[in-house]
Amino acid sequence: LERISKINHIVFDKTGTLTENNKMEITYEGELLNNANKVLLKSIVKNSNHPLSRLLYDEFKENETVILQNWEEDLGKGLVASYKNDIYKLGSNKWLNKNDLSEDNKTKVLFVKNNEVIGKFIFKNIYRKGIQDMIRLISNEIKTSLLSGDSDSERAKLSTFFRENSIMLFNQNPEEKLNFINNFQQNKKDSIMMIGDGLNDAGALHVSDVGIALSDNINSFSPSCDVIMKSSLLKDFNTILHKINQSKKIIYVSLFISLLYNITGLLFAVTGNLNPLVAAILMPLSSISVVLFTTISTNSIFNTFRPKN
Numbered sequence: 001l002e003r004i005s006k007i008n009h010i011v012f013d014k015t016g017t018l019t020e021n022n023k024m025e026i027t028y029e030g031e032l033l034n035n036a037n038k039v040l041l042k043s044i045v046k047n048s049n050h051p052l053s054r055l056l057y058d059e060f061k062e063n064e065t066v067i068l069q070n071w072e073e074d075l076g077k078g079l080v081a082s083y084k085n086d087i088y089k090l091g092s093n094k095w096l097n098k099n100d101l102s103e104d105n106k107t108k109v110l111f112v113k114n115n116e117v118i119g120k121f122i123f124k125n126i127y128r129k130g131i132q133d134m135i136r137l138i139s140n141e142i143k144t145s146l147l148s149g150d151s152d153s154e155r156a157k158l159s160t161f162f163r164e165n166s167i168m169l170f171n172q173n174p175e176e177k178l179n180f181i182n183n184f185q186q187n188k189k190d191s192i193m194m195i196g197d198g199l200n201d202a203g204a205l206h207v208s209d210v211g212i213a214l215s216d217n218i219n220s221f222s223p224s225c226d227v228i229m230k231s232s233l234l235k236d237f238n239t240i241l242h243k244i245n246q247s248k249k250i251i252y253v254s255l256f257i258s259l260l261y262n263i264t265g266l267l268f269a270v271t272g273n274l275n276p277l278v279a280a281i282l283m284p285l286s287s288i289s290v291v292l293f294t295t296i297s298t299n300s301i302f303n304t305f306r307p308k309n
Contacts, residue, residue, distance in 0.1 A: 030119020
């Protein structure tokens with residue numbers, strides 16, 4: 001908490017941090033999908049663990065599946081399956097070599113039957129509620145930056161989140177994120193907080209002055225971080241920062257109370273007006289009163305975030 005109160009630069013990851021984890025808005029363009037096509041789509045993505053495959057599987061969860069004659073996955077690129085002498089493919093434009101340049105900077109998956117494009121699924125991130133207001137408020141007081149491993153397809157939208165002087169970098173791999181933070185710590189002397197979603201940001205979280213890993217499940221594995229924070233609390237992060245600064249003031253007040261006790265006791269002691277028995281009673285009472293003040297004050301400040309159940 002003491003280190004957090006000294007932070008002057010907050011770096012945000014995008015995917016899984018500013019955006020909802022495992023949630024995307026999916027739109028379809030192309031020929032109308034009949035029930036047979038939907039069944040095939042669900043059957044094709046059923047055994048793939050790729051995030052986009054899982055999203056498509058959920059999209060067609062109401063449909064049945066069929067047994068495919070053949071199924072292959074080119075990891076990270078696409079899927080190939082055959083059914084009733086037809087060959088179906090699901091994958092990126094580059095992998096399928098279809099020269100579909102429309103909305104080329106967006107995340108999309110083409111659906112192909114016998115080398116003919118039936119349609120395409122376009123994926124759009126869903127941002128967490130309250131994130132835009134939270135970042136704008138924090139940016140009024142602290143330097144903010146964005147480091148994303150995704151393309152800059154949503155730069156325009158993210159520009160409404162951050163101030164004009166904020167740095168926004170895209171297509172960043174884990175090593176580049178780590179180097180960015182090292183550079184600002186060494187050359188700019190910034191005290192940096194990194195907020196990410198775990199494994200992909202492990203290096204950046206580790207080298208930051210404070211690393212915060214977001215998680216929808218607080219029991220999940222989050223390496224190299226100082227804090228594991230429930231994702232739903234991110235929208236209130238500017239309030240949390242203010243409360244942390246308030247808690248720092250409580251420490252100063254506690255030290256003042258303690259000092260006041262000791263000075264008062266010393267004055268009575270040197271003048272010979274303090275009975276040793278009274279001193280023996282007052283000494284632990286002074287400690288207890290400071291602990292009580294600190295506990296009650298801290299609890300009242302953070303009571304907003306206390307679980308209701």
